[in-house]
Amino acid sequence: MIIYVQNKAFPHKTFVASAKPSDKVARVRAQLLHILYELGKDDHLFRLRYKGQMLRDAFTLQDYEIADNAILTMMPVGKSQEMLMEICSVSSSQFSFDIHGQPANVKNALEAEIQTFDLREKMVVNFKALLNVHLLFVFLSMMTVHWYSVFWLFVCWLLGVWFVPTYSRIGGFVGNTSHLKIQFCIGVLVVSVACLAATLYFCISGWIFVASGDCSHWVESGHCTHKKIYTASFFTLHALILILTIVMGAFMLKNFGVDVGDFIERFLVQERNIEQVMAMARNGKVKEKRAAAYDLAAMAASSEDNKFRIVAEGGLDVLTTMALSRDEVIQEHAVEALAELLTIPSIQDTFVESGGVRTLSAVLHSPVPRVMQEAAYALYTIVADSEENKHAVVEDHGLDDLVHAAHEGTILCQRTVASIFLELIFNAEIRAQIASRNTPTQALVQLCKTNDPDTLRFSLQSLEVLAIESADLICAQENLMELLLDLPFRTMDEKLLLLAGKILLYYAENRETCEQLLSHTQARDTLDLFGKTRDAILQKVTVKIIFCCLEYPDLKAKAKHAGMKDVLQYIRDHAADKETWDMAEQSLQLYSSPDDLSGLPTLSTLEKLSKMESKQGKLSGSQSSLGSNTRKDAI
Known part of the structure; x- marks a missing residue:
C-alpha cells in the first residue's frame, strides 16, 4: 500500500x-x-x-x-532543534548519537543499505552488458561444429533480455517484470548451470579430439580442421562467461533479498540497557532525563518483557516522579511510558496501590495536549480492566480532574474521557456518586457538542444510564435538550439517534420539561426525522414521546399546534412492525377523543429500556467497541 x-x-x-x-x-x-x-x-x-x-x-x-x-x-x-541535540548527546551506550543528531548505529545501517543499493544498481547494469556478450556468443556459436546450440542459446538470451529488471537506487525497480526479480535470479542460475553443463561437454570433448589423432600437432589434416579447433576454443570461452553469469546471478539473488529498512529497522526498535537508562532517569541532569524518558517510552512500547523489566528496576516510582516534572519533554515521555506499562493488569494493581492514580489525575491539568491525552488513556486502561481500581480514579478530586479534561482536552482526549465516564458509570456506587453531583453531568453534556461519533456515543450512553439513576438530574440539563433535538441535523447515525430519543423520553415524562420540549422550534422536525427511520425501537420511542405530551390536557393543544399528528400518521403508515402501528394508531385516536387512552401500552422507563433492547448486551457492545478502537485512537 x-x-x-x-x-x-x-x-x-x-x-x-x-x-x-x-x-x-x-x-x-x-x-x-x-x-x-x-x-x-x-x-x-x-x-x-x-x-x-x-x-x-x-x-x-x-x-x-x-x-x-x-x-x-x-x-x-x-x-x-536545540532540545533535540541535548537529547541526542546523552543517550545510552547502545544508542549513542553523533554530532549530526542521528543515532550512530542507525546512520551506519543507513550507509550500509545505501552501499548495498549502489552495488545493486551497478550489478544490474553490468548484467545487461553481460547479456550483450551472450548475444555475441549466440552468433559465434553458428560457426562451431555444434551449430545447433544457437537455438537454446538464443532462447536463453531472449528470456534474459525480456525479464531482466531495471533498477536505480533513487527510483527502485521499474518495469513490468520487476516483481519477478527473485524468480529471474533463480532462473538465471538454473539456465546458466544447464548451459554450462552442455558447454563443458562440448569443450572437453573438443579438446580431447584436438589433443589426439590428426590434430595432435596442431596441423590441419584429415579430420582435424580449423573449425574443430575454433569449436573447442569457443566453448572454453563460453564456459568462462557462463561461470561469470552464475556468480553474478548468485550475488544478485542475495542482493535483491535486501529491502529498504532491513538493516535500519532492528536499530530503531532495539532494546536499550535498562539499568543505564534508569540510572540516568534517577540521577541525571535535565537533558539526561529527557533522553531517559524517551528511551523508557520506546522500550515499554517494544515488548511486554520490557514492561516487567522496567517495573522490576523501580520504573513506576521513577516515571511517576518524572510525570510531575516541569520540563514538558520529560513529562510527555514519562506519561507515555506509564500509559504503556499500565496495559498490563498486574502492573496496574501495583501502580494503584502506590497512589499513582493521583499523579495521572493531576497531569490532566497539563497545558500540553499530548500529556493530557496520554494521562487520560492511562486512566482508561485502569478503569476498563479492573472493577476494584475504578474507585481509585474517583477518589479525592478525580471526577473534577476528568471534568477539566472534558472541557479543555483535544478531540482524542475528549473521546477517552467520555469512555472513562462510561466505564465508571457501569459501577453502581460510582454512578450514584456521579448522579449526586451536577458537574460530571454537565461535562457529559459538553462532550455531546462534539462532532466525533465515538465521543457522542460514549457520552449519550453515559447520560442514558445516569437517567435511569436520576431522571431529575437529566431533566435539569436544559442545554442537553437542545443538543438532542439538533442531533438529527448533525448526523444520520441511527444508533446515536436512538440514544437521543431515549433521553428525550425522560424530558417528555416530566410535566415541566415536556412543555419546554413542545415549545422548542425544532421539536416537530426532530421527531419527524426520528419517525422516518426504519428502526422499530426509535419509532416506538417517538410515538411514546408524543403520547406523553398528549397525557396533559393543557399540552395536548400545543402538541396539535406543533403538528405532531403528521408525525404519528407517517409512523403509522410506515411502521416497522405491528406493535409500532398499534401505538401510533391509538395515539392518533387521542386527537379526536378526550377520553383517556387506557389501552395504549404505557411503559415505564425501566420497562421500556428492558423491552426495547437488552441493556446488558448494549453495554457489553459498547465495551467491546471501546476495547478495539480506543487504544489506537487515544495515543
Whole structure:
C-alpha cells in the first residue's frame, strides 16, 4: 500500500512510502531516512503521527489501522532543534548519537543499505552488458561444429533480455517484470548451470579430439580442421562467461533479498540497557532525563518483557516522579511510558496501590495536549480492566480532574474521557456518586457538542444510564435538550439517534420539561426525522414521546399546534412492525377523543429500556467497541 508523509520542515514536498500492513512503523521511518539522505537532511530527527497519535517504531501499521493512501505527519522529536541535540548527546551506550543528531548505529545501517543499493544498481547494469556478450556468443556459436546450440542459446538470451529488471537506487525497480526479480535470479542460475553443463561437454570433448589423432600437432589434416579447433576454443570461452553469469546471478539473488529498512529497522526498535537508562532517569541532569524518558517510552512500547523489566528496576516510582516534572519533554515521555506499562493488569494493581492514580489525575491539568491525552488513556486502561481500581480514579478530586479534561482536552482526549465516564458509570456506587453531583453531568453534556461519533456515543450512553439513576438530574440539563433535538441535523447515525430519543423520553415524562420540549422550534422536525427511520425501537420511542405530551390536557393543544399528528400518521403508515402501528394508531385516536387512552401500552422507563433492547448486551457492545478502537485512537 502507498503512504503519504507530510512535514512542515519541507512545505513543498510530500514523501511517498510503500509498505505492507504487517510492516512496523520503523520500516516506514527507514524509507523516509533514505529520502532525507537524498535531500542531504539525514540528520533530521523525527517521529511519525497519524490522527493525533505518535506512532511507535515497534508497532505495525495494522496495529494503528493505517490503510492505503493514509497521510502521516513527520514530527520533530522535541520542542526545538536545540532540545533535540541535548537529547541526542546523552543517550545510552547502545544508542549513542553523533554530532549530526542521528543515532550512530542507525546512520551506519543507513550507509550500509545505501552501499548495498549502489552495488545493486551497478550489478544490474553490468548484467545487461553481460547479456550483450551472450548475444555475441549466440552468433559465434553458428560457426562451431555444434551449430545447433544457437537455438537454446538464443532462447536463453531472449528470456534474459525480456525479464531482466531495471533498477536505480533513487527510483527502485521499474518495469513490468520487476516483481519477478527473485524468480529471474533463480532462473538465471538454473539456465546458466544447464548451459554450462552442455558447454563443458562440448569443450572437453573438443579438446580431447584436438589433443589426439590428426590434430595432435596442431596441423590441419584429415579430420582435424580449423573449425574443430575454433569449436573447442569457443566453448572454453563460453564456459568462462557462463561461470561469470552464475556468480553474478548468485550475488544478485542475495542482493535483491535486501529491502529498504532491513538493516535500519532492528536499530530503531532495539532494546536499550535498562539499568543505564534508569540510572540516568534517577540521577541525571535535565537533558539526561529527557533522553531517559524517551528511551523508557520506546522500550515499554517494544515488548511486554520490557514492561516487567522496567517495573522490576523501580520504573513506576521513577516515571511517576518524572510525570510531575516541569520540563514538558520529560513529562510527555514519562506519561507515555506509564500509559504503556499500565496495559498490563498486574502492573496496574501495583501502580494503584502506590497512589499513582493521583499523579495521572493531576497531569490532566497539563497545558500540553499530548500529556493530557496520554494521562487520560492511562486512566482508561485502569478503569476498563479492573472493577476494584475504578474507585481509585474517583477518589479525592478525580471526577473534577476528568471534568477539566472534558472541557479543555483535544478531540482524542475528549473521546477517552467520555469512555472513562462510561466505564465508571457501569459501577453502581460510582454512578450514584456521579448522579449526586451536577458537574460530571454537565461535562457529559459538553462532550455531546462534539462532532466525533465515538465521543457522542460514549457520552449519550453515559447520560442514558445516569437517567435511569436520576431522571431529575437529566431533566435539569436544559442545554442537553437542545443538543438532542439538533442531533438529527448533525448526523444520520441511527444508533446515536436512538440514544437521543431515549433521553428525550425522560424530558417528555416530566410535566415541566415536556412543555419546554413542545415549545422548542425544532421539536416537530426532530421527531419527524426520528419517525422516518426504519428502526422499530426509535419509532416506538417517538410515538411514546408524543403520547406523553398528549397525557396533559393543557399540552395536548400545543402538541396539535406543533403538528405532531403528521408525525404519528407517517409512523403509522410506515411502521416497522405491528406493535409500532398499534401505538401510533391509538395515539392518533387521542386527537379526536378526550377520553383517556387506557389501552395504549404505557411503559415505564425501566420497562421500556428492558423491552426495547437488552441493556446488558448494549453495554457489553459498547465495551467491546471501546476495547478495539480506543487504544489506537487515544495515543
